[in-house]
Amino acid sequence: MAGVPSPNRIKTHQIYTIWEAAEALGRHRQTVIRWIKDKGLIADQSRVPWLIRGADLKDFLGHRRAKVRTRLALHHLYCLGCKEPQEPDGKFAEYSQQTATTGMLKALCPACGCILNKVVKRADLEVIRAKIEVAVQQANPRLVSLLDPRSNDTSTPEASTHDKTQLG
Ligand SMILES: [Zn+2]
Incomplete structure (x- = not known):
């Protein structure tokens, strides 16, 4: 799992299914499901398929990338x-x-x-x-x-x- 995918691949106003999000980000759909279940990615789970707002997905990825950057800063x-x-x-x-x-x-x-x-x-x-x-x-x-x-x-x-x- 090298790095966190870029939020730029996601369109803010689009609604994604797990499949579509995984496809857009080049990740396995299990990864996206794990993000929702364990990592706090917001999704509408009231019906199947689960739906993820592009804006929420972008937000989620942005925070994860920021975290990784902080951890890696050599002078911190x-x-x-x-x-x-x-x-x-x-x-x-x-x-x-x-x-x-x-x-x-x-x-x-x-x-x-x-x-x-x-x-x-x-x-x-x-x-x-x-x-x-x-x-x-x-x-x-x-x-x-x-x-x-x-x-x-x-x-x-x-x-x-x-x-x-x-x-x-
Ligand atoms: Zn301190």
Whole structure:
């Protein structure tokens, strides 16, 4: 099931049967039935065949696509407090390398102030940096101490080792 079909395939003022909706969207009719039974797609079930208003179907697909987009946004971090993805407060996050290919992105939730963490691929960092400011290791000291109380020890020379990450 790759992605959600485009709402543009549906005509707002047309009435669709399950078959017609499935046909128009290139999906199995069982999929459309599942949308109605489990996912909240509005349909007239008072008689057979069930009828779906084009406007309702468009709405439904639009919301599902928006959801998928939110989940996939690389620069958003999921907030356990808000139970939804958030853009980092001040559009600022800190990245620390953890393995050769991945690192930890840390930021503050703009809504509730929670600390947000997310493992990201090193390769995705450039994409993330197009959206928000990302400090690699040597971050805003205030944010660093907020995010990780143990890192208060800034006297260690290792904190400023060779800056081989050419990101900024
Ligand atoms: Zn939050």
